[in-house]
Amino acid sequence: MRKRTWGFVASGLLVSLLLAGVVSGFASAHPDGLESALREGCIVDAEGAVTGGDCPAQREQEHEIGGPLADYGVTGIADDTLATGLSGVVGVLLTFALAGGGFWLVRRRAGQPTGDGDAAAQPTSAAGVG
Structure with a gap:
């Protein structure tokens, strides 16, 4: 991955973490x-x-299973704003990790040669000569 792409991904992750961690605490309590x-x-x-x-x-x-991130908060934290913010941060990190892993697997699989000797699978040079 190029340096420019990493910067874009890192800045997107940072903005997502800030929104989930800070702004989610100010979300409306109304339905x-x-x-x-x-x-x-x-x-x-x-x-x-x-x-x-x-x-x-x-x-x-109430949800029968519950869980550590149930009801938009982290179980065991009394401060609702902090619990909501941490829940958002954990959610962003889990989503980023799952999506990143999925993209990595797809990219890795797409980069493997087919092994059938097909000319279409062979890379061409910038001049268009294979």
């Missing part, structure tokens, strides 16, 4: 579009809890 759609027809109290009506959100339950 997003999906939650709002699921709450249509519900009766909601002042704290945002569903108390009645007829809507899909009435069947909402």
Whole structure:
């Protein structure tokens, strides 16, 4: 990979980490579009809890498995802003690692010769002469 490409990837990762780690702590506590759609027809109290009506959100339950990053936070950290930021950073790093590994595997596989002697698989020079 060229130096310019590495700089682009590194700057994209840095911006993603800053957004996930810092900006996510300021995200709105109000329901997003999906939650709002699921709450249509519900009766909601002042704290945002569903108390009645007829809507899909009435069947909402806690996730059975849970996990260290459940509910947009890191389990065991009392400060919600810090827990949300760390959860975002971990998510960005995991996504970057999985995507980077996938791209590496595809690139590595695409660079292997086919072994069938096909002329189309042979690289050509800048002048177009193979």
